Amino acid sequence: MAYGKLTLRDVAIALDLSLGSITYGYDFSIISTTVGQPSWYAYMGLTTDATSPNYSFSNSMLDTVFGLFSAGAIFGGLFVGWYSDAHGRQKALLIGNLINIVGGALQAGSAHIGMFIAARFITGFSGAMIVTLIPIYIAEVAPPAVRGLLVGQHGAFFLVGYTLAAWVGVGSYYSPNTAFNWRFPLSLQVLWPLLQLCVLVWLPESPRWLVRQGRSDEAWRILARLYHNPSDAQQLFAREQFFQIKAQCEADQAAYGDVNYLDLFRKPHFRKRTLIGTLVMWASQANGAIVIYSNIVVLVAGLGFDNAESLFLAAGWITLACVGNFANAYYLDKLGRIRSLMIGITGCVVCVIIEAAIVANYGGSDNKSALSAGVAMLFLFICFYAGFVDTTVYVYCSEIFPTHIRAKGMGWSIAVFFLSTLPFLESSATGFATIGWKYYLLFIILPSINVVLLYLFCPETKGQSLEEIGAFFNDNVAVRLTHISEEEKRALDERILAEQTIINGQEVSAASNPADSEKTPKVTI
Template sequence: MGSSRFSFANLAIALSLCLGSITYGYDFSIISTTVGQASWYAYFGLTTVATNPNYEYSNQIIGTVFGLFSAGAIFGAIFVGWLCDRYGRRPALVVAAIINVIGGALQAGSVHIGMFLAARFVTGFSGSMFVTLVPIYIAEVAPPASRGLLVGQHGAFFLTGYTLAAWVGVGSYFSSSAAFNWRFPLSLQALWPLLVLVFFKWLPESPRWLVSNGRRDEAWAILSRLHYDPKDPEQSFANREFAQITQQIELDQQTYGDCGYVDLFTRPHFRKRTLIGALVMWASQANGAIVIYSNIVSLVAGLGFNSTQSLLLSAGWITLACVGNFTNAFFLDKLGRVKSMMIGMSGCVVFTIIEAAIVANYGGTQNKAALAAGVAMLFGFIIFYGGFVDTTIYVYGSEIFPTHIRAKGMGWCMAIFFLSTLPFLESSAVGFATIGWKYYLLFIILPSINVVLIYFFCPETKGLSLEEINGVFNDKVAMQLTRIDGEGAATDSGVLETDTGNNSNNETEKTDAKIQVV
């Protein structure tokens, strides 16, 4: 009957693509340790001393460094949505890698703060191409029952990039060379996209993209290899999935025709997905994770720890986040997407409330026990964010859109993701400097509202094939491949179920079947 579980080929493709995930994670996170290096401030004439005349200017530059990465990422997400639909997932991966190498090299070789800022924009542009494309790519080659696990590796591995950046930053801090302190960590940004180019040759194109572009023979050759099972010489699961993909794409093309970004907002069924995707991405950033990620070194230092301790604790914090993301990926197919996000965001709110109280009452004091508790609250926060949210959002965004508009939909989601980071990244340094603990109130009120919205508006998608998720959004499903058991878990049905009806011209059979509990 074939296997709906992942094969070695699925796993190998996912892990190779995750080099792109590491690229994004390293690109984003390395700046957190860079702005913790005194030699970087000295080279560009900046300061962290409040009494220095350049203090306000320095804070503005730091905000701009973070903000330009996100600004570039917004454009990169929209661009890659168009690029990988037009030319395919593989060519888009190459373009992202080449641009990223250029951005990393420019940062490492910067001789002026303007050059550095421009390079951050370029790196953000290419980094978001990876963070948008990789989950789409993996989702389109993953079996339904293990899609959460495989796509979840994307979130887990970009946290690997965060972790690598943190420990590279720690190691570079102890170098006696002022230039090495910050230039070497930045130069490693070029390594990961170069590795992407090394592994690129043997990565297959997405079979769903091939079918949507009329290249069915190529799609079948790839799909049969991905789902190969020596116990099933007839390749029954691969045959069933191929039939489902081809019929669903035909049905979608007949129903909607060619679709562009405008259709995300003008067609009701797409608009619902678009708004839900925006909600999930906004909610993931409005709980303060991006602010803590970006300012973890300075936040720990603000709790009374010296530079060395702050770098070590921040590296440990990010390492724990990485472990949490891998854990999230492993139980996501069982727990479900919506429940995972709600648990994670609720837990983050609890720890943020305690953190705000500690900073309000003990910040700036010598109460070591209270300040240590403040650091512990930051670790508690990341257990819930990394363990329940950070991986889930990419899985969810990559699967709620139909194939013919998935890349543009995910591009939109990631544009909202990065757009949502801008107000927090731009304001965080000034916010903590001016209103202190009260800045945390944002990350108590906003996520509390978002948890309620996710509960009421986000449907569950775990276990269903990408084509069957159309039924969750009241679109037509051409063929059912999975079924949902009495416990709410989707499994391989073993049969192809269709509601067929000949139209007046006896054309292609269609179905209005919805996914139902049986």
């Protein structure tokens, strides 16, 4: 990874890690098409018939199916924050994938609704472990200039998982085998974590985590390979990054010592970050995206389309979201994190206002023009959400916490993300069934408030190294590499080259080439 320049190694690492993003996306998304399969309702003893005496119970079970995934994810996000700090990013990702395989297998083999709900809880727990780790992992190996693009692949690829789940659900709908209709799509949940386990051994451990553990020689070897630039004999970028990471970790250790979850709230520097992470994740869910996505098949059906048409439209909606997330990742380093969030959420509010008006006046009618406009608003909504919000929140929350508390901070943020979904997922089916279009008012009022809060309290982080972002939160930045004069940069490089680099526990002249195979053993990446 050369500074500001993408390499094939960058792409390979991001794509390998993005298998975890697909895992989470598929896990989360597959339930949306599962509840669109009549055979699943029949097997589980549920109904979509509003005149049935079992209708209220069915809605309650649907809310629980959605809610227990989020509940499991809250615990998974908090658990991985501790586990990955204690045992490393690689080992935590291994454990998350293994648990995920168990959860997916149990869903596919569910004998009754209780077993299915329990399996969704397990899958939610492991899915949150994975969705927390991937952006941290990528952020801790990415150079500042392209960090948004690389971490953004996480958001883009979990939409690939969404899209795969949507189209697999559509294809399975037409099978004459009623068990295949829903068991096969659910069984594919085990494929993506299995694939990630196959490539995990080739991925490097986070050099920042290694430095934090006092394993600087291993961190240096990895950075030397990651940032090797054949046109730079002195390998200044690799040396600068190692120098800054090591200096900042030492400064943070001296200032804060060992930290735990309570420190997220006790220490002012961390508390500000925690509140901002909470706001960003809450804002990403309080605009209706989670409700619209989880109920997209039902919402489209409510506009007058049959089951097959609803599944096709839902799959098309998710496919458009996938394109939007890739676009979001592409221009995030240019547009900026907070500006992107504000544009996206504001656009979502406008779409929800129009959608609510259409549903209020034409829902359930035969007015094709109005119903088509309702579907169009749902598609325009996802353009704003996917194009400006969905990827951005993971990038931003993985950046604002310092190395020694990043996993815990990101774990907390993911827990808030899923906690924010609970009141909406638990109430959405009942809400739409009882108060109809008025339920949309939540997603007009809440995000309007959130846009103002984002503008007032959230600093922009684009272009800054992870260590330098601490300046926005009144941290002591040990070494600055960006936004300094040429003279300051030259003096810093002279200082770095004059110091000693520690490799394999021995002091080696910093003037030597860090990618020299005789001094620096190669790391498979």
